[in-house]
Amino acid sequence: MPGSDRLRVATMNIWCRHGDWDARRGVLAEGFRALAPDLVTLQETIDDDQVPGLLGDGYEIVHLGGRSPDRAGASIASRWPIEDLAEIGLAVTPRVEPDSWIGRLALAEIATPVGRVLLANHKPNWQLPYEHERELQAVAAARAIEERLGGRDLHVVLTGDFDATPDAASIRFWRGRQSLGGLSVCYRDTWEHAHGGEPGHTFTPENPLVAGGEMPLERGRRIDYVMVRCGAHGPSLDITRCERIFDRPPFGSDHYGVVADLSPL
Secondary structure (H helix, E strand, C coil): CCCCCCEEEEEEECCCCCCCHHHHHHHHHHHHHHHCCCEEEEEEEECCCHHHHHHCCCCEEEECCCCCCCCEEEEEEECCCCEEEEEEECCCCCCCCCCCCCCEEEEEEEEECCEEEEEEEEECCCCCCCHHHHHHHHHHHHHHHHHHHCCCCCEEEEEEECCCCCCCHHHHHHCCCCCECCECCCEEEHHHHHHCCCCCCCECCCCHHHHCCCCCCCCCECCEEEEEEEECCEECEEEEEEEEECCCCCCCCCCCEEEEEEEEC
């Protein structure tokens, strides 16, 4: 909550207004208000009153660019002013639409009680055969973050719907398991930090909104993340808690979200 030394960060793909939106809206609004996150990144939002209606008062909200014809895209919300917002296109191959919200990184600097935070919403391509693009997008996004930091000592919190599982090369790159494109970085995966090797699927047929959707053969994957950038000795913030959200009926979306509590070391 504002003024405390705990930073609560949530990310979730809310699936626009698909399905029974009236029912889902109530589930999401009640859940987010009980959760009371400080920083929020949302994917598949509509740039009208949807996000304010879900989060309630007390947030500055920015709808990111590259909206689809039905106005779908991503949004960032913060309890403190969002400063120096930048959006970087990640059209790394001809298969990536250059002006889409998919294949885009958003970076926002925010002064919080735990220190100055660079909050990143990373949205690579979702198509299953596009891991090559996701690898290139991860490298481009990591380079953009390092350029934005310019050697400054900011906390970096990386969030979003990455559409890749922990064993994928793009996620191994983010987690410091391998290099790509002559670059290596390391971000602490808050779910892994809190739960070890538990699957933690965030897109799973256990959710009937997935089982009845466009991917009826889906087996379940963990593809939504909150990560904290590491220095030489570990993450710059202590990860005190990480949980899935909206992972029980009644379901708010076809994705489960992720929330992490971060504290100063």
